Amino acid sequence: MYLTFMLVFTVIVLLMDVYFYRAVKYLFRNKKETSKKLAKYIYWSITALVLIFLMIASYYFIIKVAPPKFARTYLMGFIFIVTLCKIAGSVFLLLYDFFRSVLFLINKTIYRKVEPTKSNNAISRAEFLKKAAFVTAAIPFGTMMYGVLKSAFDYTIHRQKLKITNLPNSFKDLKIVQLSDIHSGSFITDNPLKEVVELVNNEKPDLIFFTGDLVNEISEEALPFIDVLGQLKATHGVFSILGNHDYGDYFYQKEDVEGKKHNYTLMQKIHKKMGWNLLLNDNHVIEKNDDRLAILGVENWGDKGRFQKYGDIDKAKNGCLDSDIKLLLSHDPSHWEAQVLPNHTDIAATFSGHTHGMQFGIEIPGFKWSPSQYMYSQWAGLYQKKNQQIYVNRGLGFIGYPGRVGILPEITVFELA
Numbered sequence: 001m002y003l004t005f006m007l008v009f010t011v012i013v014l015l016m017d018v019y020f021y022r023a024v025k026y027l028f029r030n031k032k033e034t035s036k037k038l039a040k041y042i043y044w045s046i047t048a049l050v051l052i053f054l055m056i057a058s059y060y061f062i063i064k065v066a067p068p069k070f071a072r073t074y075l076m077g078f079i080f081i082v083t084l085c086k087i088a089g090s091v092f093l094l095l096y097d098f099f100r101s102v103l104f105l106i107n108k109t110i111y112r113k114v115e116p117t118k119s120n121n122a123i124s125r126a127e128f129l130k131k132a133a134f135v136t137a138a139i140p141f142g143t144m145m146y147g148v149l150k151s152a153f154d155y156t157i158h159r160q161k162l163k164i165t166n167l168p169n170s171f172k173d174l175k176i177v178q179l180s181d182i183h184s185g186s187f188i189t190d191n192p193l194k195e196v197v198e199l200v201n202n203e204k205p206d207l208i209f210f211t212g213d214l215v216n217e218i219s220e221e222a223l224p225f226i227d228v229l230g231q232l233k234a235t236h237g238v239f240s241i242l243g244n245h246d247y248g249d250y251f252y253q254k255e256d257v258e259g260k261k262h263n264y265t266l267m268q269k270i271h272k273k274m275g276w277n278l279l280l281n282d283n284h285v286i287e288k289n290d291d292r293l294a295i296l297g298v299e300n301w302g303d304k305g306r307f308q309k310y311g312d313i314d315k316a317k318n319g320c321l322d323s324d325i326k327l328l329l330s331h332d333p334s335h336w337e338a339q340v341l342p343n344h345t346d347i348a349a350t351f352s353g354h355t356h357g358m359q360f361g362i363e364i365p366g367f368k369w370s371p372s373q374y375m376y377s378q379w380a381g382l383y384q385k386k387n388q389q390i391y392v393n394r395g396l397g398f399i400g401y402p403g404r405v406g407i408l409p410e411i412t413v414f415e416l417a
Contacts, residue, residue, distance in 0.1 A: 016086050024039060024040075064252075074402055144405060157413055162349060164389075175414070180353025186397050197229070211331055212240075213353065241279055285319070294324040302354075311330060311335060334377075355379045356407070357370045359405065363406060393412050396409050
């Protein structure tokens, strides 16, 4: 499956490069011959490096070894950015070709005697489309590179008052910090995570929730960060769950049962070593002044695509009382509408992540937009239906695209009320 995808992707990249090169040639058409040759050399050198990297990545996949982190994060990210920008620019080239084709047919059929010239307004409009192709590719390239260099580690604290019906006085003003989607496989050093730990610990939280996706593909990615993440401190402890990336399903083949078992076992050991309480369809009850707050944690359950459906809320409730205030940790927010709302009305609040806000969007006072909203009804921030709420954390790390544009990495600080 992976190799087939890589082959198809490689062919698409090559064909698109050939097609988009027309815009580059047009841009340099009036330049000196040396400039033309330099542009040609740089353009096709980048294409060659992209293809070579894709072949190397395929080799690593075949031998079941994760590629070096820098290559996995930034080289692959650069390929993603360049490819996306060329796709955007190619839209205008397609418009240009369509426009010229229609004009050609008109001149050959209806107006045979009319010969197109460069002074013709129609031709001028067509040439504009060709220039726009390059500009359209350059703008997102600059924006996305800014997201890599400036926004990827711009950790933002979101403060949220969480009003819960019938919350006992014992738990009012309880401070909870939520982290999600660390994706440690994308971190080259532990310095950014040291900053995160300092920011969280300075809040002096009563509870810390981690809502899944500690790694990108395999549990080994988290090993270098055990000591740093193990320094997270909260009065009542750190509680964590697994996300869709934490099972090794994107690295090990479906039939590789032993590989997945190893990954699952190692992931549990890592959480334990960090001092995190990993909830696998389980719960932990905090008692204070005869009042009870139940923290439920389920394994990944996603209602979209082929995401795993390992979560079992009924099992996670075992031992809980009907009167308990229940807080649910569930990685994928689609779980909320699919199962929590219709079947578990006693769950007061759900804490999720998963979407990253697609690491791209616009957030200004009174307006919030991201492509993520076309996939998930709840994709960033707080949502409520009747007495039940869900908060979707925008994620701390990144994957695929090694940056953030508009949707910054998030640390959420809740105060129960």
